Amino acid sequence: MSGTTARAEHAVRGKWGRFFARMGFVAKGVSFGLVAFIALEVAFGRRSKVEDRPGALQELASQPFGRYLLGALAVGLGAYAFWCFAQAVLGEKLESEKDVGALKRIGAVARGLLYGWLCVMCTAVVFGADEQVSSGSGGGSEEDRATRIALEQPLGRYLVIAVGLAIVGAGLFNVYRALSGKFRKELKEGQMGSNERRWYMWLGVAGHLARGVIFGLAGAFLVHAAWQYDPKEAVGLDGALEKLTRAPYGSLLLGCVAAGLLAYGLFCLVQARYREI
Numbered sequence: 001m002s003g004t005t006a007r008a009e010h011a012v013r014g015k016w017g018r019f020f021a022r023m024g025f026v027a028k029g030v031s032f033g034l035v036a037f038i039a040l041e042v043a044f045g046r047r048s049k050v051e052d053r054p055g056a057l058q059e060l061a062s063q064p065f066g067r068y069l070l071g072a073l074a075v076g077l078g079a080y081a082f083w084c085f086a087q088a089v090l091g092e093k094l095e096s097e098k099d100v101g102a103l104k105r106i107g108a109v110a111r112g113l114l115y116g117w118l119c120v121m122c123t124a125v126v127f128g129a130d131e132q133v134s135s136g137s138g139g140g141s142e143e144d145r146a147t148r149i150a151l152e153q154p155l156g157r158y159l160v161i162a163v164g165l166a167i168v169g170a171g172l173f174n175v176y177r178a179l180s181g182k183f184r185k186e187l188k189e190g191q192m193g194s195n196e197r198r199w200y201m202w203l204g205v206a207g208h209l210a211r212g213v214i215f216g217l218a219g220a221f222l223v224h225a226a227w228q229y230d231p232k233e234a235v236g237l238d239g240a241l242e243k244l245t246r247a248p249y250g251s252l253l254l255g256c257v258a259a260g261l262l263a264y265g266l267f268c269l270v271q272a273r274y275r276e277i
Contacts, residue, residue, distance in 0.1 A: 017086075020079035022272045024115070027076025029268030031118065032261050034060060039241050039258035043251045050245070050254075052238035054121045061125045074122035077115050084112035147222065148231035157226050164222030171215030178208035183267075188274045200274075203267040210260020214240045 034056035041047045051059060057073070060066045088108035091099055100108075150156045150163075177183045183204040189197060217240040225233035244254045 017083075018277045021083040021277045022275075023076040024078075024080025024083050025268050025272035025275065027073050028080055028115070029265040029272065030073060031056070031077070031265075032268065033265035035237065035241075036258045036262035036265060039254060039261065042241075042245065043255035043258055045251070050238045050241040052236050053118060055238060057118070057122055057125055067126050070122045070126045074119050074126065077122060078119040081112045081114075081116035081119060084108045084115065088112065147225050147234040151226065151229060151231060157229070160226035161223050164219045164224075164226060167215050167219030167222060169219075171212045171217075171219060173212075174208045174215060175212035178205045178212065181205075183208055186276045187271065188276060191274060196270075200267065200270045203263045203270065206260045207264025207267045210257050211264055213257055214261070217243055 031053050035051065035053055038047065038051045038056055038059065042050050057070060061070055063069075085108070087100070088105045091105060147160060150160050153159070181201075181204075184201075187200070192200070214237060218236060221239070221243070222234050225231055241254060241257065244250055244257060247253055
């Protein structure tokens with residue numbers, strides 16, 4: 001191991017590295033909670049449009065002390081992105097020092113990019129909270145644009161299909177984690193009381209099932225967009241939730257999935273407290 005790598009690993013595994021990782025899980029949970037809260041309001045008829053996470057951040061900015069909360073979220077999301085990148089670079093789980101394969105390293109990079117982007121979005125809103133930030137709300141404009149650009153490239157159609165199938169696979173993996181209880185693996189259950197263990201089990205199952213539904217829908221629509229050469233069919237988190245509202249018993253379905261996303265947000269807070277880091 002080179003001196004630079006050794007110093008980087010020491011920093012990540014040190015006191016402050018672990019602290020920032022836990023901050024990251026808190027910020028991740030809050031970001032899901034914001035989307036879930038807005039989706040629940042749509043399900044109960046209190047608003048007309050579902051928001052994705054950038055849209056939810058913009059909404060938070062308009063509230064009292066919203067900029068200060070977003071500033072704290074930006075730090076937490078940036079910390080989570082750093083934690084993901086560190087795992088990818090070191091090639092091992094930081095909590096167990098177990099080596100990870102190429103696919104998991106790629107997944108860590110993808111999560112790092114996503115949460116790094118959300119960190120940038122938070123920062124942008126903090127310094128320009130009165131301006132509208134493009135989030136693709138409801139219509140999935142960002143997903144449209146990215147899909148259109150990809151479809152214009154050589155073999156772009158097949159690349160988009162591959163990405164869509166990967167997202168579907170991530171959804172199925174979340175369902176597997178929910179039903180198998182694999183989400184418990186990195187948690188320090190011995191430090192929990194019996195009531196805490198019971199509640200976090202329900203939160204983990206409901207949260208991962210909800211993520212499985214959302215990922216599955218988003219991936220399926222992305223594959224359909226590539227197959228039909230129609231970028232407008234591509235949707236993100238908000239678009240997938242919006243699709244639920246148009247199904248039979250849409251409000252009920254949206255409410256159930258939104259409750260699951262809220263459960264996942266709370267589960268992230270459990271991870272912040274009890275995950276091995």
